[in-house]
Amino acid sequence: MASERITSLQVAQRAGVSQSAVSRVFTPGASVSKATREKVMRAADALGYRPNVLARAMITGKSRIIGLVVAYLNNQFYPEVVERLSVALQDKGYHVLVFISRNTAADVQKVMTEILDYQVDGIVLASVSMSSELAKRCHEHGIPVVLFNRVQDDPGMSSVATNNHLGGRTIAAHFAAAAHRRIGYIAGMEQASTQRDREAGFREGLREAGLSLAARELGNFEYGQARAAALEMFAGRDFPDAVFVCNDYMAFAVMDVIRSKLGLRIPEDVAVASFDDVPIAAWPAYDLTSYRQPINRLVAGTVDILMRRIEDRDAAPEHVKLDGELMLRGSTINAGES
Incomplete structure (x- = not known):
C-alpha cells in the first residue's frame, strides 16, 4: 500500500509556522526570511515532503513550465541550444519540457496542441515556424511565444536571431x-x-x-x-x-x-x-x-524577452538580431588575415 502523502499543513505544524509560509518557501522568487526557510526545510526533510507542483499550478494558474520546441537534434548546434536554454530557464525557477517537431505544418500543429494541454507559461520555438492560426491561439490563451534562431513575417511574434x-x-x-x-x-x-x-x-x-x-x-x-x-x-x-x-x-x-x-x-x-x-x-x-x-547572448535575450512577456502579457513584441563573428581557420585561404 502506498504511504500517505505528507501535506504542507503537516510541515507547517512541525516547523511551527503558517501554511502560507510553507507555500512561500517552495515558491520560486517568493519573499521569506532565512530563519523561516531553514525551519521549513528541516521539517520538510524530516517528513519527506515535496510540494505538489501540479496542484499548485491549478490554484495559482501558473505551471512554471516552459515548452521548448526544436526541429532536429542531429545538427550539433541544437543540443547545445537545448542545454543552455534549459539551464537558463531553470535558473529562473521554470521547468522545461522539450518537444521534437519535424517542422511540417501538421506536425507543428500536433506538437503545439500537446504543449497547450500542459498549460505552459511560455513557449520557445528553436528553428521551428508557427502558423498564424497557432500564433493566434497562443495569444488567445495568453501564452507568450519567442522564436529562437528564426524570424517570421508576423510582427506580433517576438524573435531572437543572429544577423x-x-x-x-x-x-x-x-x-x-x-x-x-x-x-x-x-x-x-x-x-x-x-x-x-x-x-x-x-x-x-x-x-x-x-x-x-x-x-x-x-x-x-x-x-x-x-x-x-x-x-x-x-x-x-x-x-x-x-x-x-x-x-x-x-x-x-x-x-x-x-x-x-x-x-x-x-x-x-x-x-x-x-x-x-x-x-x-x-x-x-x-x-x-x-x-x-553568439549563443550565450541569443539564449540570454530569449529568456529575458520571455520573462518580460510572462510578467506582462500585453508587452509589445520584441525583435532582436545579434551580430556574430567569422572564425577564420584552415579550410579557407589566408585564414590568418585580419
Whole structure:
C-alpha cells in the first residue's frame, strides 16, 4: 500500500509556522526570511515532503513550465541550444519540457496542441515556424511565444536571431578578398528564414565584390543530402574554387566528400566556409572557417524577452538580431588575415 502523502499543513505544524509560509518557501522568487526557510526545510526533510507542483499550478494558474520546441537534434548546434536554454530557464525557477517537431505544418500543429494541454507559461520555438492560426491561439490563451534562431513575417511574434544576412555578406567578402572567382553555395531548407537570409546576404556580398554565384545545390540541412549536393557540385572539371555551406552540419558532409570521394584538397583546390561554429568546427579534422553564432547572448535575450512577456502579457513584441563573428581557420585561404 502506498504511504500517505505528507501535506504542507503537516510541515507547517512541525516547523511551527503558517501554511502560507510553507507555500512561500517552495515558491520560486517568493519573499521569506532565512530563519523561516531553514525551519521549513528541516521539517520538510524530516517528513519527506515535496510540494505538489501540479496542484499548485491549478490554484495559482501558473505551471512554471516552459515548452521548448526544436526541429532536429542531429545538427550539433541544437543540443547545445537545448542545454543552455534549459539551464537558463531553470535558473529562473521554470521547468522545461522539450518537444521534437519535424517542422511540417501538421506536425507543428500536433506538437503545439500537446504543449497547450500542459498549460505552459511560455513557449520557445528553436528553428521551428508557427502558423498564424497557432500564433493566434497562443495569444488567445495568453501564452507568450519567442522564436529562437528564426524570424517570421508576423510582427506580433517576438524573435531572437543572429544577423544571418550580415553573416552571409561577411563570408562573401572573405572569399572575394582571397581572390576566389568561381564560387558555389549549398543551401539549407528553402522555407527556413536562416537559409533565406544567409543566402541573400551572401549574394549581396558577392555583388558588392563584382561577383556572382557560379553554382548552387540544395542540402536541406541534412547530412546525406549535403553529400549528394557536394558530389553534384564538384564532380565535373569546372567546379567552384570556394563554397559557402549554409551550416556546419552540412559543411562536414561536404568536406568529407571533397576529400574522401573526390580526392580534392581543402583549401588549395576548394575553400570551404560555413555558419554556426559548433565545437567540432575547430577540430583538426575539419579546421572549418565558420561564422560563429553568439549563443550565450541569443539564449540570454530569449529568456529575458520571455520573462518580460510572462510578467506582462500585453508587452509589445520584441525583435532582436545579434551580430556574430567569422572564425577564420584552415579550410579557407589566408585564414590568418585580419
